[in-house]
Amino acid sequence: MVDERKDGAYGTPQKYDPTFKGPIYNRGCTDVICCVFLLLAIVGYVAVGIIAWTHGDPRKVIYPTDSRGEFCGQKGTKNENKPFLFYFNIVNCASPLVLLEFQCPTPQICVEKCPDRYLTYLNAHRSQDFEYYKQFCVPGFQNNKGVAEVLRDGDCPAVLTPSKPLAQRCFPDIHSHKGVLMVGNETTYEDGHGFRKNITELVEGAKKANGVLEARQLAMRIFEDYTVSWYWIIIGLVIAMVLSLLFIVLLRFLAGIMVWVMIVMVILVLGYGIFHCYMEYARLRGEAGSDISLVDLGFQTDLRVYLHLRQTWMAFMIILSILEVIIILLLVFLRKRILIAIALIKEASRAVGYVMCSLLYPLVTFFLLCLCIAYWASTAIFLSTSNEAVYKIFNDTACSVAGKTCNPETFPSSNESRLCPGAHCQFAFYGGESTYHRALLGLQIFNAFMFFWLANFVLALGQVTLAGAFASYYWALNKPDDLPAFPLFSAFGRALRYHTGSLAFGSLILAIVQIIRVILEYLDQRLKAAENKFAKFLMTCLKCCFWCLEKFIRFLNRNAYIMIAIYGTNFCTSARNAFFLLMRNIIRVAVLDKVTDFLFLLGKLLIVGSVGILAFFFFTHRIRIVQDTAPPLNYYWVPILTVIIGSYLIAHGFFSVYGMCVDTLFLCFCEDLERNDGSQERPYFMSPELRDILLKESAEEEGKRGEVEE
Numbered sequence: 001m002v003d004e005r006k007d008g009a010y011g012t013p014q015k016y017d018p019t020f021k022g023p024i025y026n027r028g029c030t031d032v033i034c035c036v037f038l039l040l041a042i043v044g045y046v047a048v049g050i051i052a053w054t055h056g057d058p059r060k061v062i063y064p065t066d067s068r069g070e071f072c073g074q075k076g077t078k079n080e081n082k083p084f085l086f087y088f089n090i091v092n093c094a095s096p097l098v099l100l101e102f103q104c105p106t107p108q109i110c111v112e113k114c115p116d117r118y119l120t121y122l123n124a125h126r127s128q129d130f131e132y133y134k135q136f137c138v139p140g141f142q143n144n145k146g147v148a149e150v151l152r153d154g155d156c157p158a159v160l161t162p163s164k165p166l167a168q169r170c171f172p173d174i175h176s177h178k179g180v181l182m183v184g185n186e187t188t189y190e191d192g193h194g195f196r197k198n199i200t201e202l203v204e205g206a207k208k209a210n211g212v213l214e215a216r217q218l219a220m221r222i223f224e225d226y227t228v229s230w231y232w233i234i235i236g237l238v239i240a241m242v243l244s245l246l247f248i249v250l251l252r253f254l255a256g257i258m259v260w261v262m263i264v265m266v267i268l269v270l271g272y273g274i275f276h277c278y279m280e281y282a283r284l285r286g287e288a289g290s291d292i293s294l295v296d297l298g299f300q301t302d303l304r305v306y307l308h309l310r311q312t313w314m315a316f317m318i319i320l321s322i323l324e325v326i327i328i329l330l331l332v333f334l335r336k337r338i339l340i341a342i343a344l345i346k347e348a349s350r351a352v353g354y355v356m357c358s359l360l361y362p363l364v365t366f367f368l369l370c371l372c373i374a375y376w377a378s379t380a381i382f383l384s385t386s387n388e389a390v391y392k393i394f395n396d397t398a399c400s401v402a403g404k405t406c407n408p409e410t411f412p413s414s415n416e417s418r419l420c421p422g423a424h425c426q427f428a429f430y431g432g433e434s435t436y437h438r439a440l441l442g443l444q445i446f447n448a449f450m451f452f453w454l455a456n457f458v459l460a461l462g463q464v465t466l467a468g469a470f471a472s473y474y475w476a477l478n479k480p481d482d483l484p485a486f487p488l489f490s491a492f493g494r495a496l497r498y499h500t501g502s503l504a505f506g507s508l509i510l511a512i513v514q515i516i517r518v519i520l521e522y523l524d525q526r527l528k529a530a531e532n533k534f535a536k537f538l539m540t541c542l543k544c545c546f547w548c549l550e551k552f553i554r555f556l557n558r559n560a561y562i563m564i565a566i567y568g569t570n571f572c573t574s575a576r577n578a579f580f581l582l583m584r585n586i587i588r589v590a591v592l593d594k595v596t597d598f599l600f601l602l603g604k605l606l607i608v609g610s611v612g613i614l615a616f617f618f619f620t621h622r623i624r625i626v627q628d629t630a631p632p633l634n635y636y637w638v639p640i641l642t643v644i645i646g647s648y649l650i651a652h653g654f655f656s657v658y659g660m661c662v663d664t665l666f667l668c669f670c671e672d673l674e675r676n677d678g679s680q681e682r683p684y685f686m687s688p689e690l691r692d693i694l695l696k697e698s699a700e701e702e703g704k705r706g707e708v709e710e
Helices: 032-055 090-094 097-101 130-134 147-153 197-253 255-283 303-308 310-333 335-354 356-384 415-419 440-474 487-498 500-527 533-567 571-584 586-619 637-675 688-709
Strands: 084-087 108-111 163-166 169-172 174-177 180-183 186-190 388-394 424-431
Touching (some): 032 440, 197 637, 255 310, 255 335, 255 586, 303 310, 335 637, 356 487, 440 487, 440 637, 533 571, 533 637, 571 637
Antiparallel strands (some): 174 180
């Protein structure tokens, strides 16, 4: 039964073709020009990588360099036994010049260890502490100058303070003890009154780095948690994989029951979450400090603090209650559509059952994506470190030649040194004036663009491969006897042999939109400091528009790839035919397709929720597995969040196969309705179970449409 209004605006419905038996095998290459462009781009990408690897040095990112641009702690260098970088006057690191030059305007040397005591040069001079102090002076320093000359020439620091290494750099050991700011064991700052002027000045400058020190402390604690809990995290991810695989296998044989069990389990899991939040909320009633609001508490690096607040559990309870109500309302209003979606999922389960190797294909996609990410990341690092050492003149006072480039070998005898006696020629940053160095920004943009293009191509290849395999199942009249041998490998071969250009075309369009979004994000970060409200409004609108455009292109590409897998047409033709086919069945698309997505989302939430609850009880020592118990942790949310995120990615990988199967079967079903009428001469290719429920729904829709027209 075909609606006459389907002709015209959204193309002509497919006609009956007795020779059509599913994916066409006699096909030709499509979008050859795009295939050539992709190959040329890959060759250029490889050339960029070779150039970057030739000029780059990742050590510049990892390891610190002294004022002469020499690495600290690297084998084969004169600083091999000096792994830490020491700043003569770290207060200067708070200068705005750091933001421009990415280098502190103070002498820096490599040292064996950071200073562990408070000591001034004046006190150490001509005393037995001088040998200790001398190791923090410039290499080759001779004690043949007066105190004033040494400090003027920057041969030694004026003061040493207890320090600790952070990323192989010596930072003052600043910490708070009972409201008193301490440096090492010295009380240096209390209620705004300084006990020592020079240390107080140091603290005032170093307080700006307190956020970095707190971040370092947080990062170290998180790293410690990973080192003691990685074994249990892997076990949690394995459990998630087993549950996902078990769920998929059960879905193959008990699709209807499993869907309803899944729905009920999600409701029960959310209900238990609400109950647990209420019990914690009630337990904290009357406890000291539990009524403090989240706003008054502010941000705390120790997230466990929030769990001692009643307001936190109230917020969790409200969020879970809203989710529970939304899911129940959707189930009530979409109950009929859920029955149709279950029929489609049953058919998808049969298709996956006959093409079981499709469940392993996400591993191929994951491997190829890892290659893309690794190549992009390594190329980006080598590009960013392929600059040359640039030396500039630094001076604490006003100087006409400050900021100019210099040569550290000849600077002591140069005119600039005589013009500014207190100036220093020291390493500033890595850069260059050659054509290659000026093109680095463009090469980084090209690197990001090629990453998006290749990553989208890998995803497109997976979609076409799965679509071709599942389309072969649908268009087999006598299932599974008419199903071709090795449908997944056949579809993979057809995609690479004939449609590399079409996949490159669709991926190119999506990559262009994505790189534009990246540029908009970069511009938005640059405009955050501006007060131009119109510019911010315009930027927000552009970001929203391109976000919507990317979502639409993803949807269109996905369906275009299904048509490519079936008919072997080029990308534009496939995208147009898929779009028109969906528009001719817009009601089914708007409801049925989204209902199946909703059910798959519930399946993911069930797996993630189950593993997450198990991880929560285990890492909070509420349950014990066999004789083992959870290791002591700084933040138990670290392994829990890792397990939850990893479980979702694993579940998404398995359910993505089902999602592609459902989308393919849905488009094939729409084509089947237009090509055939169910008679003996033109039989439907869909299974009897799917035909009964879907055609019944179609008849009801036609009846309602006729009543509206009357």
